[in-house]
Amino acid sequence: MGYDLHFGWTGAIGRVILGATRADGGTRKISYHIGGETTLPLLDKDPLSPTPLVALEICDNPEYWSPIIKNFCGDLVNTVDEWAKTAETVYGADLVRLYLTSTRQRNFSDIASVGKTLEAVLSATALPLIIEGSNEPRIDSEVFLKCGETAQGEKLLLGTAEAGRYRSIAAAALAYNHSLIAQSPIDVNLAKQLNILLREIGVQRDHIMIDPYTGTLGYGFEYSYSAMERIRFSALKGDTDLAMPMICSAIDSLTIKEVREAEPALQDEMAVRWEFYTGIAAAAAGAEIICVRHPKTVGMLKLAFAGIRSGADFTDVK
């Protein structure tokens, strides 16, 4: 009995390149070509179709970072370059997503320190980077330009553009040939609208990743899941304004009641499972990059993504 899991779709997801190797003018050890699917990622039998990537989120000022991560990682969280290196060498992440939380202090103005932090992280890890810049319109422009300039040639993914504030980040991405994250609040139409705004100021389709905004499991995940499915299907039906790969980060996972109030001995485990189940389901809905904060989730997701398609011994054990 024949079946076609492309459902008559004609579109394909565009590709976004993250990270440049020496051959391409960067210093990364690998360059990811994200996207390219013609159906949902985990339905694609083609061995060349991309496996979802796992990014570990870190920050340069852990004051407001989850205490669960601070307990698990210890002093590491105070040295951002060491943290980035460990993400690659110990935790096995595909990408590092650096939140420049230092820029979120009141009256922050030390733009030069942003450049230094980024330089240190770039030399500590050879993984492609995602950089989350300022959260404050007053300094957006300087922070993003500094990041863009410092990492020129590295093909960063810069975050995060929203409908109300995307010009500074787009300017930095355009000036230094980086890609950017376009986030909209769980809605296929708003996602499309933002992509059109970005296109109108010159950001190319192959330099945008969609962040549909991911509510964690139990806290709106179902909305995000359906928004992701709808974005993906619109793309596969031929809407090029939505035909970008997606990035998903359920940042609430570590602060929700179930995790926060878990018995201390169970707290890491709860945090990891919460991130894991959210990440797997998001991948099934189309997300190409899954961001997590607990180091143990990284390994678990990577093992799962490798096994989901090959499965190796899935039937043997029964």
Add this chain to the structure above:
Amino acid sequence: MALKALDIYKLLPKKNCKECGDPTCLTFAMKLAGGKADVDLCPYLDDQSKSVLGATTRPPIRLIKIGVGERSFAVGEEFVLYRHDKTFYHPPGILFKVSDTQEPEEITATTIRVRDESFTRIGTELRFNGIAIENASGSPDAFARAVTTVEESADLPLVLISKNTDAFNAALIQVGSYQPLIHAATKQNFREMCALAKKHSCPLVIKAHGLDDLAGLAKDCVTEGVKKLVMDISPQSPGDFITISTAIRQLVITRQSPDLGYPVFLDATHPHLQDAAIALGIVKYASVIITPPLSPASAKAALTLRQNIYTDPQKPIQMNPGLYRVGTPGKDAPVLLTVNFSLTFFTLEGYLESTRIPCFMLIVDTEGLSVLTAVAAGKLNETLVRDSIRKFDVEHEVSHKTLIIPGYSAPLSGRIEEATGWNVMVGPRDAAEIGEYLHEQWKNHES
């Protein structure tokens, strides 16, 4: 090709006997046309009409009930590939697996856990659904003993797994009348398995790899008189499972392959892919999932994912408007305004609890809309805020007149100040930043 209600009506007896449960033959015909009723409910149809109607009018996926009594559950009767197309109706049963080679104490412990464990989210109790008992020993006696051990502790839906007809006989003498799901009929043994299923009127799992073999086996079982079927697609990997289950869902809802119109079974047992298989099974069309007992963390995550995916996307879940307390706020505690969309409420509440700053949440009635949509639709406006402050007597709860509003409602700040006479502070757009905001802005505001 689906028939219209009037075409169906012509084939019905037109007696309006009500024996199908509907008041008239016409209403029954309308239900059949919508795939919401089974043609077998009409006792007066001749076989020819039944066969004409059967394939095109029954729900694309047959409803199968497993177990009896309070904890029994039904799966199937799904109509869409994607929850946003309508909704998913029948959440998968997740059953913990035990083996007849385990010590009786272990079997009992697992059974009692499934019987008693539950956790409440958004007013709903989440539970696992039953016990799957595997005849790993191969011995009919051991199997019967294990089944009895489970049965002595709880009246839970069961899946009985064996390759041995004698073992089934021994087990079904004990529990056959409780409608356990029996696993599995294959191309080789389907006649014996169908005889067992018929004798005890149990639902039956059929197992084959490949859609043609599954469809053939399903037809063979129906010919043998067994229609309560569940399909084990014996996947080679979790990815293989979602590929085949997606294909089946697609083929049956478009009525291209009515022979595959049964719920799908998934055994998630695996040394390291178990959680991935469960998560994928939940989102991609598994109806009965069996797994070795899950750790407390996996258990909560799996049950929560199932609740999320099977929430009806057509109905936003709302909170009752009112003044809610986080911790034990004093008269000088901050008052934060937000909407009565439950998700917004729970997300903000979670972040507020973790700031450890006691405060009030003023929840206003936006009919379940989120902040962004409520502002856009004009549901969140200065009149609503003014009326809510009065209605919930906020002025007597606190000694100040400062209201923190969500970042996305910033355009309303001036109008709210005018209408209420309160000072308005615009909070962050993202609830995740509320801790930082309170520590910095609110504390500053106080000093």
